[in-house]
Amino acid sequence: xxxxxxTVLGKDRVGIMAKVCTYLAEKEINILEIxxxxxxxxxxxxxxxxLSNSKSDFATSVDDLDAIGQEIGVVIKLQLEDIFNKMHxx
Amino acid sequence: MINIYEVNETNNMIQNANLDVRTITMxxxxxxxxxxxxxxxxxxxxxxxxxxxxxxxxxxxxxxKEYGVPVVNKRxxxxxxxxxxxxxxxxxxxxxxxxxxxxxxxxxxxxxxGYSALVHKGMTPSDEKLIRSIPEALASTNRVCSSVNVGSxxxxxxxxxxxxxxxxxxxxxxxxxxxxSIGCAKFVVFTNAPDDNPFMAGAFHGVSEYDTVINVGxxxxxxxxxxxxxxxxxxxxxxxxxxxxxxxxxxxxxxxxAQEASKRLGVPYGIIDLSLxxxxxxxxxxxxxxxxxxxxxxxxxxxxxxxxxxxDQVKKGxxxxxxxxxxxxxxxxxxxxxxxxIKAVQMGxxxxxxxxxxxxxxxxxxxxxxxxxxxxxxxxxxIIADEMAIGMINNKTTAVRLIPVIGxxxxxxxxxxxxxxxxxxxxxxxxxxxxxxxxxxxxxAPIHSFKN
Numbered sequence: 146x147x148x149x150x151x152t153v154l155g156k157d158r159v160g161i162m163a164k165v166c167t168y169l170a171e172k173e174i175n176i177l178e179i180x181x182x183x184x185x186x187x188x189x190x191x192x193x194x195x196l197s198n199s200k201s202d203f204a205t206s207v208d209d210l211d212a213i214g215q216e217i218g219v220v221i222k223l224q225l226e227d228i229f230n231k232m233h234x235x
Numbered sequence: 236m237i238n239i240y241e242v243n244e245t246n247n248m249i250q251n252a253n254l255d256v257r258t259i260t261m262x263x264x265x266x267x268x269x270x271x272x273x274x275x276x277x278x279x280x281x282x283x284x285x286x287x288x289x290x291x292x293x294x295x296x297x298x299x300k301e302y303g304v305p306v307v308n309k310r311x312x313x314x315x316x317x318x319x320x321x322x323x324x325x326x327x328x329x330x331x332x333x334x335x336x337x338x339x340x341x342x343x344x345x346x347x348x349g350y351s352a353l354v355h356k357g358m359t360p361s362d363e364k365l366i367r368s369i370p371e372a373l374a375s376t377n378r379v380c381s382s383v384n385v386g387s388x389x390x391x392x393x394x395x396x397x398x399x400x401x402x403x404x405x406x407x408x409x410x411x412x413x414x415x416s417i418g419c420a421k422f423v424v425f426t427n428a429p430d431d432n433p434f435m436a437g438a439f440h441g442v443s444e445y446d447t448v449i450n451v452g453x454x455x456x457x458x459x460x461x462x463x464x465x466x467x468x469x470x471x472x473x474x475x476x477x478x479x480x481x482x483x484x485x486x487x488x489x490x491x492x493a494q495e496a497s498k499r500l501g502v503p504y505g506i507i508d509l510s511l512x513x514x515x516x517x518x519x520x521x522x523x524x525x526x527x528x529x530x531x532x533x534x535x536x537x538x539x540x541x542x543x544x545x546x547d548q549v550k551k552g553x554x555x556x557x558x559x560x561x562x563x564x565x566x567x568x569x570x571x572x573x574x575x576x577i578k579a580v581q582m583g584x585x586x587x588x589x590x591x592x593x594x595x596x597x598x599x600x601x602x603x604x605x606x607x608x609x610x611x612x613x614x615x616x617x618i619i620a621d622e623m624a625i626g627m628i629n630n631k632t633t634a635v636r637l638i639p640v641i642g643x644x645x646x647x648x649x650x651x652x653x654x655x656x657x658x659x660x661x662x663x664x665x666x667x668x669x670x671x672x673x674x675x676x677x678x679x680a681p682i683h684s685f686k687n
Binding site for chain 1: 236237238239241242243244245246297300301302303304484487488490491
């Protein structure tokens with residue numbers, strides 16, 4: 146399984162999740178887990194996704210999600226999960 | 236499973252505290268390029284470098300994108316040219332430097348290190364030929380970095396080489412005086428130089444290495460600074476624990492990038508270099524960490540102790556995070572590349588003598604120190620000899636990268652640009668050491684017992 150972490154940070158508004166999830170569905174990227182908080186109007190979301198069957202390559206998805214983020218005024222990042230595992234797990 | 240706080244912590248380090256992987260450096264062995272004809276040698280060197288490092292830059296960029304962590308520099312180190320080229324019977328070694336420059340440009344790396352000689356006991360004709368060609372080589376190339384190892388704990392210090400290098404540094408400064416003597420920023424003189432250092436200007440590919448190898452230099456002064464801001468007023472135990480934990484996290488990123496680069500390029504992974512390497516960017520400074528630990532400016536009383544604890548905790552955290560640690564592995568204290576150091580010099584808190592003392596407890600030495608262009612060659616050699624002696628006696632790597640800026644005097648500023656930064660010209664002790672430097676010969680290897 147090729148796991149990625151998507152983070153969304155920015156001012157809350159209608160349709161952030163919808164935008165991200167629509168994109169993921171189009172590319173057949175499966176959502177494994179979602180974790181989300183809103184602190185004083187600030188939207189903070191983390192998603193664990195499985196990219197094993199993704200129809201686009203990883204770097205393209207990074208760019209696509211970044212573009213979607215810019216369109217709706219939030220920062221969206223897709224990163225391989227390993228960077229977090231390596232840093233926070235012994 | 237990773238949680239949202241951990242993810243945010245990592246991304247905060249990257250976005251707000253300048254966490255990056257400073258360099259992926261590919262070491263390439265050039266001993267198999269040996270030829271008696273310089274043209275043939277250059278062709279083989281160019282072909283080998285451009286073939287081996289063909290995908291280096293792209294791989295670094297891909298990893299950077301997929302993990303979301305900047306990989307700032309992609310670089311190459313090669314076998315010391317004085318060794319690889321020693322069979323050559325015709326032509327000037329400057330042509331080899333130009334070939335390295337072309338190869339580096341072709342594969343897109345910003346620096347290539349290894350225009351080097353290892354002369355810690357004696358010089359071969361090839362070593363001397365290379366050292367004498369350094370000024371012209373550095374003046375006629377952009378990406379080539381040069382280094383000479385003049386001493387070691389096992390062999391002592393080659394004072395003939397130290398004398399010659401003082402003269403070569405001045406000549407390099409003169410030949411590049413149109414650009415604030417920038418040639419000298421690409422040259423470093425060592426004692427106990429490591430074979431696997433990924434950092435410039437001192438990187439070369441040692442003879443005990445693989446044919447090609449990937450070494451990675453991590454960074455992260457900004458991350459350490461942010462972390463210890465949370466320990467203000469706490470005791471040393473708390474402070475040290477925080478530095479150690481943070482260094483562990485930083486190094487794990489380096490380890491991940493090194494393994495991934497090694498896998499994708501099909502090249503063995505060598506080492507992670509645990510050095511804290513500052514940049515001129517705000518908040519990416521070693522001096523700022525020392526200030527946060529509690530001294531008013533870098534150079535104030537307490538600075539050497541603060542640096543010692545910082546350096547040691549970084550190693551303690553980093554060693555556990557990586558399977559192979561090597562290179563220089565220590566906090567760098569360059570002046571021009573560190574905003575806080577520059578400020579400390581301007582305030583009058585930091586002198587060359589204090590930098591020398593600081594280099595006893597960290598890597599690497601007098602680094603990126605601009606001095607008046609009117610400084611005598613023997614004085615430069617004297618400063619080098621002092622720093623080399625510290626390395627020799629204390630069984631550690633020490634280095635000197637001095638820039639005598641032709642036409643400028645104490646207090647004036649010099650601008651190198653980019654990662655090399657800018658620096659105020661620092662005063663040099665005006666008393667002479669000609670008789671000492673002109674003696675010639677070697678300082679014998681030190682005794683390895685009775686360590687007091």
